[in-house]
Amino acid sequence: MPELPEVETVRRGLSELIIGKQILSATSDTPKSFPNTVADVRQFMIDAKVTAVRRRAKVLLIDLSSDYSLVIHLKMTGQLVYVDAQARFGAGHPNDSLVNALPDKSTRVTMSFNDESMLFFNDQRKFGWVKLLPTAEIVNLPFMQKVGPEPLDLHFTAKQFRERFTRRARTNIKAAILDQSVVAGVGNIYADESLWGAKIHPKRLVGSITDAEFELLYTDVRAVMNLSIEKGGSSNRNYVNAEGKRGSYMDFANVFRREGLPCPRCGTTIEKLRVAGRGTHICPFCQVL
DNA sequence: CACTTGACCTGTCCGC
DNA sequence: TGCGGACAGGTCAAGT
Numbered sequence: 001m002p003e004l005p006e007v008e009t010v011r012r013g014l015s016e017l018i019i020g021k022q023i024l025s026a027t028s029d030t031p032k033s034f035p036n037t038v039a040d041v042r043q044f045m046i047d048a049k050v051t052a053v054r055r056r057a058k059v060l061l062i063d064l065s066s067d068y069s070l071v072i073h074l075k076m077t078g079q080l081v082y083v084d085a086q087a088r089f090g091a092g093h094p095n096d097s098l099v100n101a102l103p104d105k106s107t108r109v110t111m112s113f114n115d116e117s118m119l120f121f122n123d124q125r126k127f128g129w130v131k132l133l134p135t136a137e138i139v140n141l142p143f144m145q146k147v148g149p150e151p152l153d154l155h156f157t158a159k160q161f162r163e164r165f166t167r168r169a170r171t172n173i174k175a176a177i178l179d180q181s182v183v184a185g186v187g188n189i190y191a192d193e194s195l196w197g198a199k200i201h202p203k204r205l206v207g208s209i210t211d212a213e214f215e216l217l218y219t220d221v222r223a224v225m226n227l228s229i230e231k232g233g234s235s236n237r238n239y240v241n242a243e244g245k246r247g248s249y250m251d252f253a254n255v256f257r258r259e260g261l262p263c264p265r266c267g268t269t270i271e272k273l274r275v276a277g278r279g280t281h282i283c284p285f286c287q288v289l
Numbered sequence: 290c291a292c293t294t295g296a297c298c299t300g301t302c303c304g305c
Numbered sequence: 306t307g308c309g310g311a312c313a314g315g316t317c318a319a320g321t
Contacts, residue, residue: 003314032298058315075315077299106299125298127315143316171292180316187314236314237301256314277294279312 002074004058004151004185005228006239006247010080011055013242014062014119017082018050022114023064028130033108033123036132044068045132057147057184061138069135077106077238078121078128085116124238148183151221161221162214165206173209174202175276177221186221189234189249189256192281194220196255201287202275227252255281 002010026041028034036045048064055061060080062070072080083102102120103110109121109130121130138144148164149156164183168176176182177191186194195202197220200213209217233239233247236257240246250257254264259272263283273280 006314073315075297076313123298124300125313127297168291175292178315189314234314239314 002058002078002239003187003190005225005249006233007055007058007060007074008229009233009241009247011053011060014080014082015053017242018113018119019053020049021117022047022049023111024114025112026109028109030108030126032126033121033128034130040132056144057180059143063135067135068132069138071131071133071138072121073128075125075127077124079123079238079240080242081120081122081240081244082242083118083120088116088118146181148181151183151185152225158215158218161218162211165214169207171206172203172275173200173206174278174280176206178276178278185225188278189236190221190224190228192256193224193254196283196287197224199286201289202280202282203289255283257281
């Protein structure tokens with residue numbers, strides 16, 4: 001899924017597309033994907049206007065004028081795709097190949113707005129979810145309580161970054177950096193990319209990593225995420241932005257899904273291994289145990 | 290507590 | 306062409 005840069009890309013897109021619009025309908029055939037009752041939807045969602053679109057870690061928050069919010073996690077294969085009235089009804093719209101097919105068999109939630117535009121939550125694997133909750137209760141959710149700091153926060157320092165890892169000293173760095181309670185938003189792609197950037201082997205124990213290496217990792221996590229946001233995220237398989245378009249970060253990836261190809265830094269053949277239960281890509285020359 | 294593994298789902302790809 | 310198994314961007318609930 002969508003890691004921080006992909007969710008941020010969706011957030012930015014939706015901010016431009018749905019703020020101020022009034023929700024006319026919201027339906028789902030998949031209770032697991034959208035557990036709220038019809039009565040809740042009617043009372044707190046229908047006729048409400050979108051007031052803001054926010055993000056915390058990999059969670060997207062759509063605030064409504066009812067003081068409720070849609071809390072959305074895309075997990076592995078979730079998409080939020082907006083379709084405007086012209087794309088729905090007009091012929092030859094530039095977007096039509098991607099958005100005219102909606103809804104499709106992976107559509108889990110369908111919403112419509114007062115300008116005849118629509119928003120679809122699609123999710124092939126059904127791991128993701130949309131939940132309608134009072135805005136004030138979001139901070140009390142268990143995930144929100146324990147999630148770590150935003151790595152792109154201007155006030156987040158390298159020292160704070162390093163100190164977040166002390167609790168996880170006895171595990172490997174890949175497992176630790178994927179742990180959302182350590183730092184928010186890093187997933188499998190950006191874990192591999194940033195560890196390559198900092199020349200740290202993903203199996204290195206956290207306790208063995210030096211301050212200088214943490215400084216590099218801090219810099220690379222931020223650099224990789226900023227670049228990916230600039231490129232509209234990574235479309236490894238399913239990911240698309242709010243307009244149904246793919247991101248291009250994978251064209252700039254150094255190791256992720258590049259096994260068998262040369263390391264851009266030294267030319268050594270990139271290898272794939274398994275670390276923390278996840279497919280993991282390294283340069284065996286740049287990243288040593 | 291910290292750490293590891295399996296479960297949740299659907300779809301695709303790869304080897305036989 | 307079919308079938309079985311591994312694997313896929315994430316998190317949780319169980320185990321130890």
